[in-house]
Amino acid sequence: MAEQSKREVNVKAAAGGKAPAAQGGARQRTVQGADARKKGFDVSALILVAVLLAAGAVLKMTVGSFVNFFGMKPNFIIAMYCLAILLVRPNMVQAGIIGLLAGAVCQLLPGSPYINFVSEFLGALCMAALIRVPMKVGRANLQTIVATFLSTVVSGGMFTVCLFVFLGASASSLVAYVPIVLCTALINCVIVQALYIPLAKVLKKEPAKQVAAA
Incomplete structure (x- = not known):
């Protein structure tokens, strides 16, 4: 039980660490895309x-x-x-x-x-x-x-x-x-x-x- 609980905690910690990074990367790509559109020769x-x-x-x-x-x-x-x-x-x-x-x-x-x-x-x-x-x-x-x-x-x-x-x-x-x-x-x-x-x-x-x- 102790080992199973430890594994669950590690999985949650890993998932919790990756989610903000993924969200941060998505936000960065969104900002970069907005900047590219802003600098582009648009309509x-x-x-x-x-x-x-x-x-x-x-x-x-x-x-x-x-x-x-x-x-x-x-x-x-x-x-x-x-x-x-x-x-x-x-x-x-x-x-x-x-x-x-x-x-x-x-x-x-x-x-x-x-x-x-x-x-x-x-x-x-x-x-x-x-x-x-x-x-x-x-x-x-x-x-x-x-x-x-x-x-x-x-x-x-x-x-x-x-x-x-x-x-x-x-x-x-x-x-x-x-x-x-x-x-x-x-x-x-x-x-x-x-x-x-x-x-x-x-x-x-x-x-x-x-x-x-x-």
């Missing part, structure tokens, strides 16, 4: 990207037609996909897809056909890479401004190169694009910085923490 992220690109197209056709700063105009398509990448935080493949979608949207607007597929693809990849680089100087976080500026320069610069390579643009006209690209990049910085923080708060993206952790 809500796709909808957000689509809405922002559509808004960029509308703004370029309306506001962009009369907003003019000393001959320089904002490029709302670039600004909107930079904003989308900041909010969604995609990987490089997903960012490339966003760039191609932006290039497709550009085909619906006046301009040089097909070149935007190359320029916006590279601009989106640049943006996705730069949001992973910490850019804090003291308490100031320059990531949004620097990433948007450089991504716009990459996109505009590649567009200019494509004009020369594929459409045979003259060297003099290419030189004229340099100040246009730089001023457009500055204007895009202002637009994205102004929209990012309020949109991130509305969408509960916690901009300060996300940028610092990128």
Whole structure:
């Protein structure tokens, strides 16, 4: 009897020790699965990207037609996909897809056909890479401004190169694009910085923490 009671106690102890561990493992897998879904490029992220690109197209056709700063105009398509990448935080493949979608949207607007597929693809990849680089100087976080500026320069610069390579643009006209690209990049910085923080708060993206952790 004593030996049988001892065996029963050992079995219960072993079962009692394994159950919490199994439950803890299940909880850990559940949390990890939830984190993976949260970080994934889900339907809500796709909808957000689509809405922002559509808004960029509308703004370029309306506001962009009369907003003019000393001959320089904002490029709302670039600004909107930079904003989308900041909010969604995609990987490089997903960012490339966003760039191609932006290039497709550009085909619906006046301009040089097909070149935007190359320029916006590279601009989106640049943006996705730069949001992973910490850019804090003291308490100031320059990531949004620097990433948007450089991504716009990459996109505009590649567009200019494509004009020369594929459409045979003259060297003099290419030189004229340099100040246009730089001023457009500055204007895009202002637009994205102004929209990012309020949109991130509305969408509960916690901009300060996300940028610092990128």
